[in-house]
Amino acid sequence: MSAPGLLVAAPRSGSGKTTVTLALMRALRRRGLAVRGAKCGPDYIDPAFHRAATGHDSVNLDSFAMGERLLDSVAGLATEGADLVVAEGSMGLFDGIVAGAGRTGANADIAARYGWPVLLVLDVSGAAQSAAAVALGCRAYDPRIRMAGVVLNKVASARHRRLVEDGLAKADIPVLGALMRDAALTLPERHLGLVQAGETADLDARLDRLTDLAEAGLDLDAILRAAGGEGPSPSGSGLPRPPGSRIAVASDAAFSFLYPHMTAGWRRAGAEIVPFSPLADEPPPADCDVCWLPGGYPELHAGRLASAARFLAGLRRFAAGKPVHGECGGYMVLGESLEDTDGITHAMAGLLPVATSYRARKLHLGYRVATLFADGVLGAAGTRLVGHEFHYASELSSPPDAERALARVTDAEGVPLGLAGHRSGLTSGSFFHLIAGETG
Structure with a gap:
C-alpha cells in the first residue's frame, strides 16, 4: 500500500496555502516522518520551497495537462519512500477550466482521484462566523471530496478566533489549527510569484520559524489522523521519454x-x-x-x-x-x-x-x-x-x-x-x- 495524503487547499488565492503547507511539511519532518510534496497544476516556485522543507523533490499533478497514465506515474513519484504526501493546491479548490469530469485541472480532481482529504485554509481576516459559510460551501460543492477540517489563517486575536470557531462549530467543521496574523510569515515575491527558494535569504531560519508556529498553532496529531486515501504505487512507466541519451x-x-x-x-x-x-x-x-x-x-x-x-x-x-x-x-x-x-x-x-x-x-x-x-x-x-x-x-x-x-x-x-x-x-x-x- 502506498502512502496516505492530504491536500492543502483554499477557497481562493492568497489565503495562505503555501505558508500552511510549508509549516506542516517541516513540522512533520521534524517529527521524523518521511514527507513528500506535490503541487496541483503548473508551478515551478512552490515545489522548490517544498523541496527545501521536506528534503525531496516535489512533483506537479495536473488533471488537465496529464493523461491518467502520466498522472498516476507522477503521483507514484510522490509516494515513493513516503510516510505522507502533502499536496498544495493552486488558486481555489474548484478553480479550473471547463472540461470533462476529473479533467478540469482543479485541485478537487486530485483530491478525488487519490482519496486525499482536504485541509482547507481559511483567511479569516475581515470575517468571523461568516467564514463557516464559506467552509460549508466548499464541503458541500463537490461530493467526490472529503474535508478533513480547516486551518484558520490571519487570526487577529483570541476573541476573533472564538468567534470564527463558533460559526464552524455550528456547521460541524473541525478546526485543526490556527495561525495568527503575522507579516513576517510572508515570503518575498516578484513578477512570477515567490522569489525562488534558492534566492530567499535565511530560508532555513524562515522554515524553522514556520515549524515552531505549526507546532504551537496546528493540531498535528489530528491532522495526521485525518490523512487518508492513497496514491498509486511507484512505477514510472508513463513518464516522459528523453530527447537524447x-x-x-x-x-x-x-x-x-x-x-x-x-x-x-x-x-x-x-x-x-x-x-x-x-x-x-x-x-x-x-x-x-x-x-x-x-x-x-x-x-x-x-x-x-x-x-x-x-x-x-x-x-x-x-x-x-x-x-x-x-x-x-x-x-x-x-x-x-x-x-x-x-x-x-x-x-x-x-x-x-x-x-x-x-x-x-x-x-x-x-x-x-x-x-x-x-x-x-x-x-x-x-x-x-x-x-x-x-x-x-x-x-x-x-x-x-x-x-x-x-x-x-x-x-x-x-x-x-x-x-x-x-x-x-x-x-x-x-x-x-x-x-x-x-x-x-
Whole structure:
C-alpha cells in the first residue's frame, strides 16, 4: 500500500496555502516522518520551497495537462519512500477550466482521484462566523471530496478566533489549527510569484520559524489522523521519454524551471543529465547530444549572460551540429536580443530570429495545447503537446510563419491562438513550458 495524503487547499488565492503547507511539511519532518510534496497544476516556485522543507523533490499533478497514465506515474513519484504526501493546491479548490469530469485541472480532481482529504485554509481576516459559510460551501460543492477540517489563517486575536470557531462549530467543521496574523510569515515575491527558494535569504531560519508556529498553532496529531486515501504505487512507466541519451541542461539562478517528472522520466529511461551554468560562463558540454535551456529569470541576469562569451560561443558551436531547445527564458536567450526592465538591450545567442522585452510588461498566462510543425526534440511533426505559458515578456520581432514556427497552439478550451515559437536548423524554442506529450 502506498502512502496516505492530504491536500492543502483554499477557497481562493492568497489565503495562505503555501505558508500552511510549508509549516506542516517541516513540522512533520521534524517529527521524523518521511514527507513528500506535490503541487496541483503548473508551478515551478512552490515545489522548490517544498523541496527545501521536506528534503525531496516535489512533483506537479495536473488533471488537465496529464493523461491518467502520466498522472498516476507522477503521483507514484510522490509516494515513493513516503510516510505522507502533502499536496498544495493552486488558486481555489474548484478553480479550473471547463472540461470533462476529473479533467478540469482543479485541485478537487486530485483530491478525488487519490482519496486525499482536504485541509482547507481559511483567511479569516475581515470575517468571523461568516467564514463557516464559506467552509460549508466548499464541503458541500463537490461530493467526490472529503474535508478533513480547516486551518484558520490571519487570526487577529483570541476573541476573533472564538468567534470564527463558533460559526464552524455550528456547521460541524473541525478546526485543526490556527495561525495568527503575522507579516513576517510572508515570503518575498516578484513578477512570477515567490522569489525562488534558492534566492530567499535565511530560508532555513524562515522554515524553522514556520515549524515552531505549526507546532504551537496546528493540531498535528489530528491532522495526521485525518490523512487518508492513497496514491498509486511507484512505477514510472508513463513518464516522459528523453530527447537524447546525454542531455546538457542549463541549471543556475537564470535557468531553473524544469519539472521533476520530466527529469525523472529521462533518467529512468537511461538518459544522463549533465548540468552546466551559463551564469558561470560554462558552455554546454560537447560530449552531450542535446542541449536544453529551461525557463527561469534570464531577464534579471541579461547583462551577465550577454557577457558570458564562453557560454554563447559554446552554445553556437553546439547548435551547429546538435539539437538545442529553449523554453520561455531559454527561448529568449536563444534569440537575438533581450531588453530588460530598465530599457537596456542585451545581445543574446542569435540562434533564433527573436527579440524580447521586459520594459513594457504584459501577462501571458494559461494552458497551451501545441501541435508540432516538424520533427524535433519535442517529437515528430503532428505530435500534440500540452503545457502552459506564464511570462510578462513581449516579442518585438515579427511573428513566425508556418515555415519557421515551432507549433500551432490553442488554449485549454480549443480556442486558436495562432503560431508559436521558432525553429531554425537544429535549434527550436518557444514560451511554451512542456508538461506532457500526446501519450501522457
